Amino acid sequence: MTTTVHAPPDLEKSTDDRRVVRKRLGPGKRIPFAFWIGPALFLAVWAAGSATGVISPAILTAPWDVAIAFQDQWVNHDLLGNILSSLQRAVIGLALGVITGAVLAVLSGLSRIGESLIDGPIQIKRSVPTLALIPLFIAWFGIGQEMKIVTIALITLVPIYVHTHNGLRSIDGKYAELAETIGIGRGEFIRHIVLPGALPGFLLGMRFAVTSSMLGLVVVEQYNAVAGIGHMITLAEQYGQTDVIVVGLVIYGVFGYCADSAVRLTGRKVLAWRRTLED
């Protein structure tokens, strides 16, 4: 009636690995050092274009000439000082913007009334060119460092707000249900559900905020700045010094790319709890 089936006799006890192979639909395994491939390729195309004359130097300076201009700026025009001034403005502005943006996002994300008050003005601010708002900021904050930092803070606030708000609102409702049955207060809810749940959104916002803060420098450093990368680019534009502009752009590109990669790397670390197509 019941038989104990014996293990088949032809056991192959090798350590061969023959798995079931399925067509992979996701992106697959990460390529090591993929981080560098894009920029390297970019540089290669640029260099090739310049060398063959496809890219005329009047339009885009050749990489080697940029290197020379870089050196010249470094030695003769305090490029390091420019970078540091810009970095200082960007970092302070960014910090303010990130904090305010996140706080506003939580306020407006968790309360319909807060939302109706906060959301509209931010959406409107977002649709209006920053350059056009500068006269207002000058009137309120002068043309000193304060105006620059406030402007950058306002620029970076927007992506942080929008992304955090969106991330928060996209949290699966079942976790809010759980929290409600567990009987925690608003504070704990924010700390344990809202912030971690909105973190992926926030991090995406950070990627935009970081680049926005740098782009904002170009705008604010047109006003009463004596140092800064944006200032350097503005001057060079007026003079038509393509090579110096490109030095500025390269610095932007490098900073932007590194900052972006840093945020993404952080994301990968702090979002280790997720199993997504990324993994």
Added chain:
Amino acid sequence: MTTTVHAPPDLEKSTDDRRVVRKRLGPGKRIPFAFWIGPALFLAVWAAGSATGVISPAILTAPWDVAIAFQDQWVNHDLLGNILSSLQRAVIGLALGVITGAVLAVLSGLSRIGESLIDGPIQIKRSVPTLALIPLFIAWFGIGQEMKIVTIALITLVPIYVHTHNGLRSIDGKYAELAETIGIGRGEFIRHIVLPGALPGFLLGMRFAVTSSMLGLVVVEQYNAVAGIGHMITLAEQYGQTDVIVVGLVIYGVFGYCADSAVRLTGRKVLAWRRTLED
């Protein structure tokens, strides 16, 4: 040993509703017409500030003066024509940008090699101010309509790409597993898993793309444009016509806010399958 318990005799068959009341932790129910509260409040503050003189007209024209300027622009200066020119550029550019951005995002999202080629250059492009890239675009596309549309397409491509890519990579890995066991091809995988799964991200990208396309107008319409809102603002700046500038900004604000709300509303419709804190 077993007893059938009888229904309690004191049944109160009223239609009273007494539910268990729990502290609500999510944002709660949508307020009807909340859409209008933010802008209305904004307008109210602006009007009050102007009426009481807190906001001097030199800094920000009063709403009623803007209304007069609006009418003047409409009647005497073909404001409608300006709006339509801008809209045409924005819409064509946006359409191109959205399609390219989404296609690139899928290519780079689903293939590590594609990613290493596509992602870097886009991140670099993103870190560099558009204004500084215009000389390149002029060289490649001239100073006509083409250059303007390409520039706007490139501006809008970025948020679409980044958000779609991020949305795609955030899709829960278990759905990819399911797709693999079901034995579908890449095309079906993209259609049934990737696109719907990345849709929330894409829609967020759309919100940024729409506003970016409008902000891009201010930049591109400085070059050889004879009509357009950006052109109008640039001109008004030259002549110090604060009221006309504000007319332009109001149009931006209104368009931006409406476009944003339209995207969000669409999102609510097409994401009806989600149960999130939003609901």
Added chain:
Amino acid sequence: MASHVGGLTQTAVRVRNLHRSFSKNGGVLNGLDLDIAAGEFVALIGRSGTGKSTLLRALAGLDRGVAGHGQIAVPESVSVVFQDSRLLPWKRILDNVVFGLRGSDAGARGRQALAEVGLAGRETAWPYQLSGGEQQRAALARSLVREPQLLLADEPFGALDALTRIRMHVLLRKLCEAHRPAVLLVTHDVDEAIVLADRVILLDDGVVRTDVRVDLPDRSRSSAGFAELRTFLLDELGVEEENR
């Protein structure tokens, strides 16, 4: 919020004329009445899709948007074991278990609860790293460690093998004896209902169709009363003789 009814036993849960429906075509709950005394253990059985979870969610106050009416009174402190295990994916297992728990000994209590459900050593795992049954046990630990006045458990043992399930039964009974919460446990396993509960109710057509008290001196499955009650309930559920 707790409603106290005069008399010897306190009523922990009191539901009157409860209606809930998700569409215009028909209700899920159609005037349901239910009382659960403090400390009473009630098992809820019923066909898939009859509204067991809907009832639990109503008791937990999680059905704000759902149409319907009726009166519900429940104790202040309620704990829910959801039908899905609902662990917060961004918290490690121990943090999930002690989430919202107050007191300096929260960590220790959480660890102990985890050990009791057989998950000692998995404190720092992420939820996705647990097997289905392990996730279910973690969710159970999260509810048990809270010592609520009312425990609402929606098929908390569905993904467990026979032996683990029996261990969890023992654990649950032990905790019930210690803290005497009112319990409403949804289960598809009639044997489990009889072994654990003071009363078994059967939900059908949106009302409590059957409500039997389990009055067995000996709850072992071999006892005569057990089999008789089991037969009665399976009859009520509509399971035919040959499939039992």
Added chain:
Amino acid sequence: MASHVGGLTQTAVRVRNLHRSFSKNGGVLNGLDLDIAAGEFVALIGRSGTGKSTLLRALAGLDRGVAGHGQIAVPESVSVVFQDSRLLPWKRILDNVVFGLRGSDAGARGRQALAEVGLAGRETAWPYQLSGGEQQRAALARSLVREPQLLLADEPFGALDALTRIRMHVLLRKLCEAHRPAVLLVTHDVDEAIVLADRVILLDDGVVRTDVRVDLPDRSRSSAGFAELRTFLLDELGVEEENR
């Protein structure tokens, strides 16, 4: 990919010396061997967390990143019922069921499959609108409608009540008789294993510890052989006499 072994019965699944581990401390599968003949119905039982799902995922080719080695051969067309129902949240139920199904009659077949699992009329519901058991049945319908050569089902009836469960048993047996897939079904219900399977295997310590053929002329629970086999398996699982 299918491996054909000479002789009278074809082997659908052939696993040799399968190792899988998630950490350095110990493996989940430790040299497992398993053969399933074409058309054979094997029930897999075992304690929670012993690696049943891990084995199924290996057979389905879903464990690319997991450390280990061993040889596996399975048929070309495999269908999996996951332990979670894994419905695509953005597709309505019918679309979930026919997802990836080819042919002009896909819709009709999907509808029929839904009707067979008792979900007629719910075709256009979103997954979140289904009860736990309904979701599980929808997932089952999705797998059954595909008529695979190998069906891997991870506790497909866990969230179903007794009556619905029996209906699903009947449905599954009917489909097996019609298309004769090889089946590997994970279950915690020993009765269910005996009722459905040609063979019951028990996973323990990462290998198949027990492997019994179910050779009952009469599978009704009242038959003598049934009880004997049941006792044997519960013994093997370590469930004590009094808890059966």
Added chain:
Amino acid sequence: AKDEAGASLELTSALPDSVPSGTELRLGDPQLQSVIQASGLDKELTDAGVTVEWANISGGPKSIQAFRADKLDCSAVADIPSLFAAWTGTATKIVFQAVTIDPLKFPIYQLGVAPGVSVTSLADLRGKKIAYSAGQAQGALVLRVLQKAGLSQKDVTLVELTSNGDSYVTALGSKAVDVAPIAAANVKIYNAKYPGATAINTGIRDDASTLYCLTKSVEDADKAAALKAYVAVRTKALLWANEHPDEYAKAYYQDVQGLNEADAKDVVATDGNKGVPATWDNAIKRLQETADLLATEQNHEKLDVNTLVDRRFEKVQAEAAGAQVVTGDAA
């Protein structure tokens, strides 16, 4: 025909007279474009066989960008852009010079003074915060004003501020700077906007007005011929505008720039009448002075501005203006 470059022409050869059919000029000259169209002079261009592709581009940076991309042949600017084009390696030639008949009475820029700040003469600039934008015409003006006032950069505080839109007006109004060069046409608006605001004259000539072209285009025989025709027509258009201020105001400031009628007329009135100098000697001398000043103050190479002008067009202009050429001080 459009993309075929004509035969190359030595810069010393005589300008050819006949324009091959299909020759096209790409011009960023919006102001004169309106005048030419309003006056009906465009017919003359057509008759001469010149096709113009008008671009709404003006100002130094944008025209240099377009030159570099070879998307534009000529653009109307003041004097600074051709200097900067040379300094950054884009070869251009000035082919048209205009002056303001009474340059000190009708300056292009005035010095705006912030409300509450007392500056009534150039000497008062000492110690003041002055908006300064190195690469723009306004920056050069500030340096020239200081030179004239006998002050050095150390005697004042130069505040780096790019002039875009109304940023200088805003900076003055919010008292972020004490003094800033602002367009004379905007002074009225500025005074109205900020009570207490004043403006003074610079007392120096800032009326340089040129059309500068990509050298490459001037070296193209076909384009050179077309340019010759255009320069003649442009001269007539300029003089036409002097005599038809209302038509000019409507055609350009009202229809193109979007001002209302009163403002448009105001702007034309503040602009003053334009003239074509009989010879470019004085204009070139002033350009050389500016080049020298900028070279010293901003560390550029010394520049011989004679390499930046194409004096073959001098006579074309003078002939077209006929008796109306201006001579002496005004030139």
